[in-house]
Amino acid sequence: MSRTSSTPSAAGPIRLGPRSRTVLRPAAAPTVTAGFWHDRRTVNAEACIPQGIELLESAGNLHNLRLVAGTRSGAFEGDYPFQDTDVYKWLEAASWQLGQDAAAGRDTTVLTAEVDRIIALVAAAQAEDGYLNTWFQSGKGEGRWSDLRWGHELYCAGHLIQAAVAHHRSTGRTELLAVAVKFADHIDAVFGPEGSGRPIDGFDAHPEVETALVELYRETGETRYLDLAGYFVDRHGHGVHGHEAYCQDRVPVREAQNVEGHAVRQLYLLAAVADLAAETGEPALAEAGARLWHAMAATKTHLTGGVGAHHDEEDFGDPYELPNERAYCETCAAIASIQFSWRMALLTGEARYSDLVERTLFNGFLAGMSLDGESWLYVNPLAVRDGYVGGGGDHSSRRTRWFRCACCPPNVMRLLASLEHYLASTDGSGIQLHQYATGRFQGEADGSPVVVSVDTEYPRTGRIAVTVEESPGTPWTLSLRLPQWCTEYTLVHADGTTVADVVGDDGWLRVAREWAVGDTIVFTLEQALRLVRADPRVDAVRGCVAIERGPLVYCLEQVDHPGGGLDDVVLDTGVPLVAKDRPDLLGGVVTVVGAGYRRSIPDVGWWPYRPEAIPDSPATGSALELTAVPYHAWANRATGSMRVWLPVT
Structure with missing residues (x-):
């Protein structure tokens, strides 16, 4: 391994090398210090990650590791062959958190001890x-690599590798990286194309190891891992798993025209x-x-950024098949x-691409975690009907x-713990x-650092104020993403004068000049309330x-509308x-208040269909003040119905 050093890297989940062929690179040493995402990440650090150990114990994940290590007797606990991944994802989250805590001067004694204990167990x-x-x-399964469709061995290996990379980059230590490298070397000795001398020519039906192997290559410089990732990607679509879309095996990826099958598997592969x-720089x-x-994005993504239309097989539907109450929209997707x-x-x-990241982060992703970090949603529908009956469980x-x-x-x-690495980039100029969050971000211009807060x-x-903290004394460009939803904005200097040297460029506002330390510009996005409609094919x-x-x-949400449900x-x-602005509600949110009514629909007996139109005018219903809350904050109060899409007069 050529890049394993004793000092931690500033890189996050993606560490591009000098030969990486990208237009942009993640910003160096990003920090989020206050505001919306800082608050969500604080809950993650103080509630979610600490409780993870307790939950992994109670679910049996750690028992299984002890069982295999020979320090615990008994039987395997849990129903799935991928129980180990929950441990690895927790380790990744904890590792990113360790790096941030250490950089901020916070005490890491307790979390370090927990991470070390789990790494030793692994x-x-x-x-x-x-x-x-x-x-x-x-002994739960029938033998190694005997069930590439359901065994998830490579899927588990991928999450182990990503945890190891996170731990190495955050701490500089190599204990977990050594475990991951040893496993990757074993996989490389087992899998390969026909004629390579390796015993298995195939791939795991749940992608994950592919992107992990690329990152292991970036971390170690070992090209075998990049080649192995390429082999696995290339092998999809050639009938290893019966040409099933669910397994990402129906068509080779270079020939595919649409996303299909299990949504998480498809997107991990992509x-x-x-x-x-x-x-590789391969154009195809x-x-x-x-x-x-x-x-x-154009035909299979919900308004919230959620994806996955079907509960059955957790997969994408057909184009414009975007249901509401039966939307799957798995948090992992x-x-x-x-x-x-x-x-x-x-x-x-x-x-x-960053427009969709923003939409998904604030809506489809964040709804998956409760405001207090104590409970979760696996699926994220866009409606819960009146009279819904659902116990606990995955669906x-x-x-x-x-x-x-x-x-x-x-x-x-793990995403929240590494979120700062998804917010800014540099291109050398x-x-x-x-994404907009209070913090500090570093780029590069002609080899010199540029830093903004x-x-x-x-x-x-x-309102987004950007202040230059470090500048090389030569011209460089500050680029601000103009969100797809925004139709009006202002960009002014700190004294209120308009920024004149701004150039609009396909979703970016670019200001190129010789910046001085202390220069501040204020970018204000007009947040007018919007009513949006879907494509008529939905x-x-x-x-x-x-x-x-x-x-x-x-x-x-029904809790804000007493006297009945929401279906009418x-x-x-x-x-x-x-x-x-409601600082007293749901941790502090901006609500939207509108007017409406509940339709008065006569009871027609045992058959819900009729030849005449259902009355839908205010004269036939009761007037009602409507209060809408951010989707990401729903399901944090009393249970009841919920609705994103609203019928209109």
Whole structure:
């Protein structure tokens, strides 16, 4: 391994090397110091990550490692062969948190001890030849690599590798990295194309190891890992798993025209496609990434950024098949979408990818975690009907403490713990701000550092102040993403005068000049309330609108509308919407107040269909003040119905 050093790297989940072929690179040493995302990350650090150990103990994940290590007797606990990944995702989250705490001068004694304890347990469970999967090692499965469709051994290996990379980059230590390298070397000795002398020519039906191997190559400089990632990506679509879309095996990725099958599997695979395009420069991979991203965003993405139309097989539906109450929108799929989009943003420099990152972060992703960090949603529907009955569990529309398949909670933890690395980039000629959060971000211009600080209460307000903290004394470019939803904005100097030297460029506002330390510009995004309609081909919401403000999608909750449910509620679009700042509600949110009514629909007996139209005018219903809250904050109070899309008069 050529890059394993004793000092931690400033890089986050993506560490591009000098030969990486991307337009942009992640900003160095980013920090988030206050505001919306700082608050969410504080909950992650103080509630989610600490409780992770307790939940991994109670679910049996750590028991299984002890069982294989020989320090615990008994049987395997849990229902799935991928139980180990929950441990690895927690380790990744904890490792990123360790790096941030150490950089901020916070005490890391307790978390370090917990991480060290789990790493030692993982190392003790590893077989002598490098293999590691407690399901098969405990005798639960029929034998190593015997079930590439459901065994998830390479999927588990991918999350182990990503945890090891995070730990090494955050602490400089190599204990977990050594475990991951040993396992990767074992995989490289087992898998390869026919004629390579390796015993297995195939791939795991759940992608994940591919993008992890690219990152292991970036961390160690070992090209075998990059080659192995390329082999796995290339092997998809050739019938190893019966040409099934669910397994990402129906069509080779370079030929694919649409996203399909299991949403998380598809998007983890496409994240690897973007990674390989960055490292190899292959145009066909970059073109496939762009083509498939567009197909997803244009025809298969919900308003919240959520993806996955079907509960059955957790997969994408047909184009424009975007249901409401039966929307699956798995939290893990939102995370995979963010990972794919961010890689495409770096690869191409195009703002549209970061537009989707923003929408997904604030809505489809964040709804998956409760405000207090104590409970979770696996699925994120856009409606919960009156009379909904759902207990706890993976597919419930009620928050749950943990899941039988607990993939989502530690996945949320690792994204939040590394979120600062998704906010800004550099291209060698300045710095680009993709997402807006109070903090400090460093780029580069002609080999010299450029540093800016951001002060904002976004998304509560649209004001974003950017101050230059370090500048080389030569011209460089500050680029600000103009969100796709924003139609009006101002860009002024600190004294209120208009910034004249700004150039609009396909979603970016670019200001190129010789900056002085202390220069401040204020970018204000007009956050007018918006009513949006879906493409008319989306049958589920025809005749409906949704409410948006800034990057936030809004919803109605039954708790705010006493006297009945929401299935009969109609929005009166003739009455203007009003935004109200509510610091007392849901941790402090801006609500949207509108007017509507509940339809009075006569009971017609045993058959719900009739030849005449259902009355829907105010004269036939009861007037009602409607209060909408940000979608990410729903399901944090009394249980009840919820609705994003609203019928209109």
